Amino acid sequence: MPEDIPKDCQVCAEPMDPQHNATCAFCARVFHLTWDTRMEIKDCGRFDLDEQSLAMYFTCNTCLAQMPQRPSTPFTPF
Numbered sequence: 799m800p801e802d803i804p805k806d807c808q809v810c811a812e813p814m815d816p817q818h819n820a821t822c823a824f825c826a827r828v829f830h831l832t833w834d835t836r837m838e839i840k841d842c843g844r845f846d847l848d849e850q851s852l853a854m855y856f857t858c859n860t861c862l863a864q865m866p867q868r869p870s871t872p873f874t875p876f
């Protein structure tokens with residue numbers, strides 16, 4: 799499907815994998831992300847599940863680094 803995927807990751811500036819990428823919910827950068835942990839692909843962000851809507855959303859490492867480190871949900875698994 800013709801998505802607007804940049805040639806390079808907008809977080810680490812390395813070549814983008816068209817199969818494994820995500821768009822940041824906060825800054826709309828497209829970055830490396832794979833949900834298949836068997837794949838040797840770097841992650842430049844992470845995905846989270848919104849507890850309210852159960853929608854999945856993505857956050858790039860750039861935004862993660864700028865966020866205050868606070869538990870975003872009362873549901874932290876540890």
Ligand SMILES: [Zn+2]
Nearest residue numbers: 807810830842
């Ligand atoms: Zn990257």
Ligand SMILES: [Zn+2]
Nearest residue numbers: 822825858861
């Ligand atoms: Zn971001």
